[in-house]
Amino acid sequence: MNEITIGTTLQVYDSIEELSTDIKDLMNKAIEARENAYAPYSKFNVGAALQLDNNEVIIGSNQENASYPSGLCAERTAIYYSGAKYPKAKILKMAISASSQNQVTDKPIPPCGSCRQAIAEYEIKQKQPIEIYFMGAKGKVVKSESLANLLPLLFDNSVL
Numbered sequence: 001m002n003e004i005t006i007g008t009t010l011q012v013y014d015s016i017e018e019l020s021t022d023i024k025d026l027m028n029k030a031i032e033a034r035e036n037a038y039a040p041y042s043k044f045n046v047g048a049a050l051q052l053d054n055n056e057v058i059i060g061s062n063q064e065n066a067s068y069p070s071g072l073c074a075e076r077t078a079i080y081y082s083g084a085k086y087p088k089a090k091i092l093k094m095a096i097s098a099s100s101q102n103q104v105t106d107k108p109i110p111p112c113g114s115c116r117q118a119i120a121e122y123e124i125k126q127k128q129p130i131e132i133y134f135m136g137a138k139g140k141v142v143k144s145e146s147l148a149n150l151l152p153l154l155f156d157n158s159v160l
């Protein structure tokens, strides 16, 4: 038996103010999308904004449903919309902001496991990493250079 250790390195910014102007603008679009989320059940609003290589920005927010599993997270709403609208464009960056309607969300909120798998598919498809920035409603912002950093031992199409 051998052990393996899997590590990852992320960058942490103290606040949105520490981000470069282009990332700050993208995060502000995620925040705007977050405010329009349809989250009557979880009361947890999430917004995502994607910067594409064709200069377009695609936004998404969580869309919930009385039949809970029928709802969809902000990240997948955005990434599937991007895939549908600009199938040939590469996704360069993704900004995510999350905010509870019940309490102050001051911790960075990463994408859920299902969204990580979905984002990974597009990273593999485009053969280029997607930079991911995530935050709560305020406070620190975490940057990952690639989705792969957030999903070790990724299940991909090479095994099919």
Ligand SMILES: [Zn+2]
Pocket: 073, 074, 075, 076, 111, 112, 113, 114, 115, 116
């Ligand atoms: Zn998700």
